[in-house]
Amino acid sequence: xxxxxxxxxxxxxxxxxxxxxxxxxxxxxxxxxxxxxxxxxxxxxxxxxxxxxxxxxxxxxxxxxxxxxxxxxxxxxxxxxxxxxxxxxxxxxxxxxxxxxxxxxxxxxxxxxxxxxxxxxxxxxxxxxxxxxxxxxxxxxxxxxxxxxxxxxxxxxxxxxxxxxxxxxxxxxxxxxxxxxxxxxxxxxxxxxxxxxxxxxxxxxxxxxxxxxxxxxxxxxxxxxxxxxxxxxxxxxxxxxxxxxxxxxxxxxxxxxxxxxxxxxxxxxxxxxxxxxxxxxxxxxxxxxxxxxxxxxxxxxxxxxxxxxxxxxxxxxxxxxxxxxxxxxxxxxxxxxxxxxxxxxxxxxxxxxxxxxxxxxxxxxxxxxxxxxxxxxxxxxxxxxxxxxxxxxxxxxxxxxxxxxxxxxxxxxxxxxxxxxxxxxxxxxxxxxxxxxxxxxxxxxxxxxxxxxxxxxxxxxxxxxxxxxxxxxxxxxxxxxxxxxxxxxxxxxxxxxxxxxxxxxxxxxxxxxxxxxxxxxxxxxxxxxxxxxxxxxxxx
Amino acid sequence: xxxxxxxxxxxxxxxxxxxxxxxxxxxxxxxxxxxxxxxxxxxxxxxxxxxxxxxxxxxxxxxxxxxxxxxxxxxxxxxxxxxxxxxxxxxxxxxxxxxxxxxxxxxxxxxxxxxxxxxxxxxxxxxxxxxxxxxxxxxxxxxxxxxxxxxxxxxxxxxxxxxxxxxxxxxxxxxxxxxxxxxxxxxxxxxxxxxxxxxxxxxxxxxxxxxxxxxxxxxxxxxxxxxxxxxxxxxxxxxxxxxxxxxxxxxxxxxxxxxxxxxxxxxxxxxxxxxxxxxxxxxxxxxxxxxxxxxxxxxxxxxxxxxxxxxx
Numbered sequence: 076x077x078x079x080x081x082x083x084x085x086x087x088x089x090x091x092x093x094x095x096x097x098x099x100x101x102x103x104x105x106x107x108x109x110x111x112x113x114x115x116x117x118x119x120x121x122x123x124x125x126x127x128x129x130x131x132x133x134x135x136x137x138x139x140x141x142x143x144x145x146x147x148x149x150x151x152x153x154x155x156x157x158x159x160x161x162x163x164x165x166x167x168x169x170x171x172x173x174x175x176x177x178x179x180x181x182x183x184x185x186x187x188x189x190x191x192x193x194x195x196x197x198x199x200x201x202x203x204x205x206x207x208x209x210x211x212x213x214x215x216x217x218x219x220x221x222x223x224x225x226x227x228x229x230x231x232x233x234x235x236x237x238x239x240x241x242x243x244x245x246x247x248x249x250x251x252x253x254x255x256x257x258x259x260x261x262x263x264x265x266x267x268x269x270x271x272x273x274x275x276x277x278x279x280x281x282x283x284x285x286x287x288x289x290x291x292x293x294x295x296x297x298x299x300x301x302x303x304x305x306x307x308x309x310x311x312x313x314x315x316x317x318x319x320x321x322x323x324x325x326x327x328x329x330x331x332x333x334x335x336x337x338x339x340x341x342x343x344x345x346x347x348x349x350x351x352x353x354x355x356x357x358x359x360x361x362x363x364x365x366x367x368x369x370x371x372x373x374x375x376x377x378x379x380x381x382x383x384x385x386x387x388x389x390x391x392x393x394x395x396x397x398x399x400x401x402x403x404x405x406x407x408x409x410x411x412x413x414x415x416x417x418x419x420x421x422x423x424x425x426x427x428x429x430x431x432x433x434x435x436x437x438x439x440x441x442x443x444x445x446x447x448x449x450x451x452x453x454x455x456x457x458x459x460x461x462x463x464x465x466x467x468x469x470x471x472x473x474x475x476x477x478x479x480x481x482x483x484x485x486x487x488x489x490x491x492x493x494x495x496x497x498x499x500x501x502x503x504x505x506x507x508x509x510x511x512x513x514x515x516x517x518x519x520x521x522x523x524x525x526x527x528x529x530x531x532x533x534x535x536x537x538x539x540x541x542x543x544x545x546x547x548x549x550x551x552x553x554x555x556x557x558x559x560x561x562x563x564x565x566x567x568x569x570x571x572x573x574x575x576x577x578x579x580x581x582x583x584x585x586x587x588x589x590x591x592x593x594x595x596x597x598x599x600x601x602x603x604x605x606x607x608x609x610x611x612x613x614x615x
Numbered sequence: 616x617x618x619x620x621x622x623x624x625x626x627x628x629x630x631x632x633x634x635x636x637x638x639x640x641x642x643x644x645x646x647x648x649x650x651x652x653x654x655x656x657x658x659x660x661x662x663x664x665x666x667x668x669x670x671x672x673x674x675x676x677x678x679x680x681x682x683x684x685x686x687x688x689x690x691x692x693x694x695x696x697x698x699x700x701x702x703x704x705x706x707x708x709x710x711x712x713x714x715x716x717x718x719x720x721x722x723x724x725x726x727x728x729x730x731x732x733x734x735x736x737x738x739x740x741x742x743x744x745x746x747x748x749x750x751x752x753x754x755x756x757x758x759x760x761x762x763x764x765x766x767x768x769x770x771x772x773x774x775x776x777x778x779x780x781x782x783x784x785x786x787x788x789x790x791x792x793x794x795x796x797x798x799x800x801x802x803x804x805x806x807x808x809x810x811x812x813x814x815x816x817x818x819x820x821x822x823x824x825x826x827x828x829x830x831x832x833x834x835x836x837x838x839x840x841x842x843x844x845x846x847x848x849x850x851x852x853x854x855x856x857x858x859x860x861x862x863x864x865x866x867x868x869x870x871x872x873x874x875x876x877x878x879x880x881x882x883x884x885x886x887x888x889x890x891x892x893x894x895x896x897x898x899x900x901x902x903x904x905x906x907x908x909x910x911x912x913x914x915x916x917x918x919x920x921x922x923x924x925x926x927x
Contacts, residue, residue: 087704130651130695130696130889131696131697136697138650138651138652138653211662212652212656213651213652213656213660214655215656215657215660216655216656216657216660219657221696230872231881237630243792245810264697267696268698269695282706282782282877283696283703283707283877284707284877284881284882284885285779285780285876285877286779309778309779309875310669310875311779311875312779312872312875313872313875314883315762316761316762316765316777316778316873316874317770317778319762319765319766319770319777319778319781320769320776320778320875322770323765323769323770323773323776323777324773325776325777325778325779344845373759378867381674413778474644475645475888476888477643477644477645477646477649477650477888477889477890478643478644480645481644481646481649481653482644483644484649484654507657509653514658518658518659519656519657519661521654521655522658523654558616578746582880
């Protein structure tokens with residue numbers, strides 16, 4: 076009897092171990108051509124780990140974070156894209172032509188494109204989309220300068236603006252430029268869950284907080300694309316187990332912003348590739364300072380805070396030395412960057428400024444807001460210690476994301492951690508820096524530092540209305556100089572640790588061409604970047 | 616009669632719990648409008664949306680409105696996803712239920728034999744080793760245990776998936792494979808508690824006269840343990856199962872995040888962060904009903920296990 080029982084237990088154990096062995100059965104590749112070492116191969120399946128789910132996939136009603144762009148852009152495409160040099164290029168649009176004053180843009184729609192539901196893409200559809208975006212509370216502020224959208228001919232839409240806006244096409248590379256078919260416009264709620272577009276992939280399945288699966292669009296308008304048969308986006312919120320899942324073979328690629336992942340997988344060059352965002356795509360890690368409330372309404376205090384911060388030590392201590400110190404909203408590899416004028420680390424200068432202010436107004440005390448995650452808390456505590464050495468008393472308040480954003484918008488803060496400035500064009504920061512968007516404390520202010528600086532605002536206006544690149548560069552040089560002079564924002568570093576890590580078999584991440592042949596921008600977005608999927612292939 | 620009495624108590628519990636959670640959530644700074652519209656929306660857009668969502672109404676009016684819907688089975692609509700809260704909960708409930716049941720199976724399946732072995736050899740090396748193991752499990756946070764288990768079973772040995780979820784109806788085999796690590800991680804803390812409780816009660820029971828009599832009759836130690844000692848020693852264990860449900864549900868939040876499971880715990884926490892009041896309320900109702908129902912069942916099981924309670 077006992078022998079029989081033992082045998083049964085052994086058999087059960089063997090059965091369970093057999094069932095448990097290995098990963099999920101990998102679907103057979105539908106490759107149409109044998110893998111070639113020299114070029115892309117069609118077929119295959121990619122499992123891609125994302126850090127969070129999207130709130131929905133409707134560009135008109137759902138706020139898009141980077142993960143939303145990852146999941147939605149394979150299905151829904153924008154009118155405009157951005158090339159590797161950071162210049163806008165037509166995508167679903169064939170051309171975008173301004174009038175002489177740049178207060179009208181004629182958008183000519185690329186011909187012979189259909190949505191996956193069979194509806195042709197026309198000027199009428201683009202007009203309806205732009206009007207819906209203009210009416211949406213989500214995007215109305217972005218399109219505030221738009222006064223009318225008119226159909227000039229069946230394939231051309233003219234957008235009329237309140238003022239010249241040379242960088243207007245960049246907006247159409249984002250959420251407001253993503254085009255959905257009339258059926259989705261008619262049922263916005265359904266479009267949130269079941270996205271339909273002109274893109275290289277078709278929506279197949281979505282399980283909230285778990286996965287989204289998209290399959291190849293056989294009628295995609297760009298010939299020969301996409302290469303992959305299927306992409307599964309797996310939602311894995313914990314960064315550590317997301318990386319472990321990559322190591323265990325459960326996914327083929329993941330997005331991350333953990334320094335240790337960048338270092339660890341970067342050292343395993345035979346098995347993984349690490350793709351990091353660069354240039355304008357990289358956001359900056361900063362402290363916003365509330366310039367409308369004491370003591371930070373005094374520019375001497377703001378400059379003292381900057382002098383007291385040793386950014387090199389912060390980077391060495393908390394970023395593993397991977398990031399670059401920031402001295403403005405744009406990194407050194409951007410064509411808009413100008414050098415000079417940012418307060419250097421100089422504790423003696425900081426202390427002198429503090430003593431000067433204290434002689435006038437008494438002790439300097441304020442509250443700095445941190446998010447609740449330990450990495451951010453460590454950074455804020457390190458800064459608190461550096462400020463204390465200069466004689467500034469800073470207390471820390473922990474707030475979750477919703478609370479922090481609300482406080483920033485209503486001015487209920489002294490200083491707060493923040494990440495920003497990843498727009499493709501400097502004009503993308505217009506609302507956040509211009510004095511016209513600074514409101515008194517208690518009111519919603521799209522300019523959260525509430526700095527009212529005429530020179531800065533005039534420079535932003537100049538950058539918005541003039542097409543001359545030299546003049547624009549001068550305008551944005553002034554923006555940087557005024558920010559360094561007035562210090563409404565303490566810049567810490569360029570957060571270029573946002574990365575996509577993939578197994579070496581996954582090819583083409585960040586290497587894609589646009590419809591007219593230009594090389595596209597590799598990766599964009601923060602804190603974890605995203606990229607197109609149409610030209611990714613698996614070399615198996 | 617007892618069922619009716621329990622139902623009345625359940626209604627009172629639900630009223631108190633849902634009102635408190637609704638009020639507390641509304642006291643949190645920030646609101647769903649900022650979450651929906653983000654940084655770039657104007658004051659006018661925000662006011663318009665606030666009105667559309669009914670957030671401009673007083674708290675009590677909103678609560679009563681929600682309660683009126685609940686009575687008719689309508690949990691309301693999520694502010695963030697605009698999906699029916701009832702449908703969202705129904706989609707996620709099987710995941711959390713399966714995780715909870717699997718964790719309890721792991722905990723009880725190991726705690727009973729380990730507790731009995733420890734009680735039978737109280738004070739001996741095996742008992743001391745099991746005591747040390749219990750304290751080790753109790754003092755290890757679930758997120759540490761989860762990461763360690765993933766490292767061993769998924770990364771190093773590659774016999775189990777690190778993360779991910781497949782529903783029972785999609786693929787039974789893969790579903791069971793994907794629930795093992797989360798269930799073991801969640802169940803280990805309970806295993807320690809259960810085995811310690813059972814050990815303590817069994818040691819006391821084994822001192823009873825009727826056990827001495829059974830030994831005198833020549834019954835084998837195993838028979839005495841299983842047939843005569845286990846049942847009267849299980850009352851504390853059964854109580855702990857009911858009471859620990861709350862802790863277990865709390866644990867699912869971490870486990871679901873760690874292993875990427877689309878369950879109720881993760882939904883509630885995400886909804887708290889996004890100030891999605893109605894989704895949180897729906898989750899609170901579900902958990903409250905579940906908690907009361909499980910403890911009601913525990914009361915019934917008491918009577919089945921110990922006839923003295925039934926007769927009393």
